Amino acid sequence: MEALVSKLQVLVNNGPALLKGTAVTIELGLTFFVVGYAMALFIAMGIVYGNKAISTLLSGFSWVFRSLPAIILLFIFFYGPTRLGINLSAFWASVFALGLRTAGYQAQYFRGGIQSIRSGQLEAARSVGMSLPKALYKIILPQMFRFALPATANEYAITIKDTSLAYAIGVVEVLQQGSFIIAREYNPLAIYVTVALIYWIITRVGTRFFAYLEKRYRIPGFKVSGFKV
Amino acid sequence: MTAVLKVENIRKSYPSEGEVLRGISLNLNKGETKVIVGPSGTGKSTLLRCINRLTEPDSGKVWLSGEEVTRAGNPDRFRPKIGFVFQHFNLFHHLSALKNVTVGLTSVQGLKKDKAERKGRESLEVVGLSDQADSYPAELSGGQKQRVGIARAMAMDPELILFDEPTSALDPELIGEVLEVMIDLAKKGMTSLVVTHEIGFANSVANEIIFLDGGVVLEKGPPEEVLRNPKEERTKQFLHKITELYGE
Numbered sequence: 001m002e003a004l005v006s007k008l009q010v011l012v013n014n015g016p017a018l019l020k021g022t023a024v025t026i027e028l029g030l031t032f033f034v035v036g037y038a039m040a041l042f043i044a045m046g047i048v049y050g051n052k053a054i055s056t057l058l059s060g061f062s063w064v065f066r067s068l069p070a071i072i073l074l075f076i077f078f079y080g081p082t083r084l085g086i087n088l089s090a091f092w093a094s095v096f097a098l099g100l101r102t103a104g105y106q107a108q109y110f111r112g113g114i115q116s117i118r119s120g121q122l123e124a125a126r127s128v129g130m131s132l133p134k135a136l137y138k139i140i141l142p143q144m145f146r147f148a149l150p151a152t153a154n155e156y157a158i159t160i161k162d163t164s165l166a167y168a169i170g171v172v173e174v175l176q177q178g179s180f181i182i183a184r185e186y187n188p189l190a191i192y193v194t195v196a197l198i199y200w201i202i203t204r205v206g207t208r209f210f211a212y213l214e215k216r217y218r219i220p221g222f223k224v225s226g227f228k229v
Numbered sequence: 230m231t232a233v234l235k236v237e238n239i240r241k242s243y244p245s246e247g248e249v250l251r252g253i254s255l256n257l258n259k260g261e262t263k264v265i266v267g268p269s270g271t272g273k274s275t276l277l278r279c280i281n282r283l284t285e286p287d288s289g290k291v292w293l294s295g296e297e298v299t300r301a302g303n304p305d306r307f308r309p310k311i312g313f314v315f316q317h318f319n320l321f322h323h324l325s326a327l328k329n330v331t332v333g334l335t336s337v338q339g340l341k342k343d344k345a346e347r348k349g350r351e352s353l354e355v356v357g358l359s360d361q362a363d364s365y366p367a368e369l370s371g372g373q374k375q376r377v378g379i380a381r382a383m384a385m386d387p388e389l390i391l392f393d394e395p396t397s398a399l400d401p402e403l404i405g406e407v408l409e410v411m412i413d414l415a416k417k418g419m420t421s422l423v424v425t426h427e428i429g430f431a432n433s434v435a436n437e438i439i440f441l442d443g444g445v446v447l448e449k450g451p452p453e454e455v456l457r458n459p460k461e462e463r464t465k466q467f468l469h470k471i472t473e474l475y476g477e
Contacts, residue, residue: 120318123315124319124320127283128332128381129308129333220364221364
């Protein structure tokens with residue numbers, strides 16, 4: 001009982017530090033995810049609708065960033081720009097490393113989404129006089145987002161925890177904060193379990209949000225084979 | 230009187246299929262309905278697609294009310310004036326029936342939302358789907374989908390409508406409701422060019438039947454002539470087959 005109280009005391013005392021770390025984790029997670037999502041949109045468009053050169057180049061980009069471990073990308077983006085005389089903070093190095101990586105994956109989900117829309121819809125949009133960009137914006141993108149949602153939710157659940165790797169290049173996110181506390185107080189299990197709980201909450205809230213989006217943007221009558229018959 | 234549509238010597242070839250259109254010409258005056266028939270693979274759909282440049286013809290010219298559609302440059306400004314009804318409907322899956330009809334009005338013609346909706350509802354009424362305005366394509370039958378497709382084309386106030394086998398993808402008992410709408414439109418004076426195997430439709434509303442075979446116009450004339458007394462042996466054979474399949 002006394003042991004438990006002392007453990008709780010440690011958590012309470014270090015609560016502000018953990019919360020600060022959590023805030024950094026959320027900030028980093030949301031920033032790289034949004035940056036990656038936006039980039040993926042252009043990459044997917046370029047892969048599907050670009051000319052051969054653009055399509056090949058962007059496919060290659062997506063392929064490279066899906067082939068490298070996140071931790072190596074973090075080191076490259078942390079040490080690389082400095083060599084070139086560019087001063088990039090650990091936070092922004094992480095945003096680029098993780099953002100480009102998730103863009104590589106997300107672009108493939110978008111590509112799949114676009115390619116599951118029958119080309120006839122684009123033809124119909126063009127035939128009423130929409131320009132290609134307008135047709136993509138009005139007809140293709142809204143459906144692509146929907147088709148890609150389940151995979152996007154999955155991508156979020158996977159990559160949001162990659163923010164913990166940023167600790168290797170010195171971003172003081174929640175895991176780093178936890179390590180500081182452990183170093184001071186030596187109470188590894190309680191701290192790691194608490195940090196784990198924080199990741200669980202961040203992941204859970206996010207996936208619930210995507211589940212809400214799926215429901216909100218469900219197309220009436222549009223049943224897929226996942227439905228029970 | 231300027232023809233609404235003038236097609237002159239359209240040619241189109243594909244690497245895999247060779248020359249599918251080998252110099253097609255035709256005219257369509259205001260209020261006329263012409264029906265194109267012919268065996269599959271003979272370029273009927275390609276011809277329609279060349280008219281609004283969904284497919285670029287290799288050579289030949291298309292004029293819409295005296296303006297050349299095929300001259301270099303962007304075809305977007307002609308397309309709203311050329312309605313296109315597709316064999317597989319091609320409705321926008323994420324939009325309600327009404328939105329399918331109004332999206333062109335708001336995003337291409339720049340109509341205000343309420344004005345577009347009024348016009349959209351009018352078009353849906355013409356095709357008998359007022360009560361389905363808020364349904365989504367996946368909730369509609371094939372016949373209803375195609376009627377939305379026709380309403381979508383009509384709402385833009387086109388100078389002519391191209392129908393590309395509008396009933397070929399439908400169950401036999403759903404064909405009637407679509408043909409009815411098309412007959413209604415033809416009688417109201419909508420200028421239409423229709424690719425179809427529905428000889429009965431051709432017989433009752435077409436001003437001219439154009440028989441396409443091997444990428445050329447083999448024979449054309451008023452329905453009574455082409456259907457009753459075809460001049461070409463090939464036309465006879467084809468009509469015989471079609472009648473066996475679809476009845477009169």
